[in-house]
Amino acid sequence: MDDSAKPSDEPRAPFENVAFLESAWGRFRSGEAVPCPRDEATFALSVDGAVGAYRFVCTRCGLASPWFESGSGGVRVRAHTHEGEHGGASGA
Numbered sequence: 592m593d594d595s596a597k598p599s600d601e602p603r604a605p606f607e608n609v610a611f612l613e614s615a616w617g618r619f620r621s622g623e624a625v626p627c628p629r630d631e632a633t634f635a636l637s638v639d640g641a642v643g644a645y646r647f648v649c650t651r652c653g654l655a656s657p658w659f660e661s662g663s664g665g666v667r668v669r670a671h672t673h674e675g676e677h678g679g680a681s682g683a
């Protein structure tokens with residue numbers, strides 16, 4: 592009747608998987624379009640030149656990867672870069 596192949600656990604955050612991010616980055620660098628796992632729209636790349644970090648953002652649904660760096664060892668997800676650029680903490 593209803594053969595819904597609906598997974599009970601939707602991959603809502605595929606970018607939590609670093610392997611996914613690495614493969615997406617690899618494809619992007621080789622000039623391929625990287626399809627969004629949700630809606631198959633194309634990811635755009637955001638670049639934060641100040642810190643040398645990148646991020647994929649879906650052009651349609653807005654699904655975004657965490658900020659990451661691309662180094663010699665491959666992709667490295669940056670730790671929470673919130674708004675901690677200004678070192679206002681005075682307790683050393």
Ligand SMILES: [Zn+2]
Nearest residue numbers: 627630649652
């Ligand atoms: Zn999308």
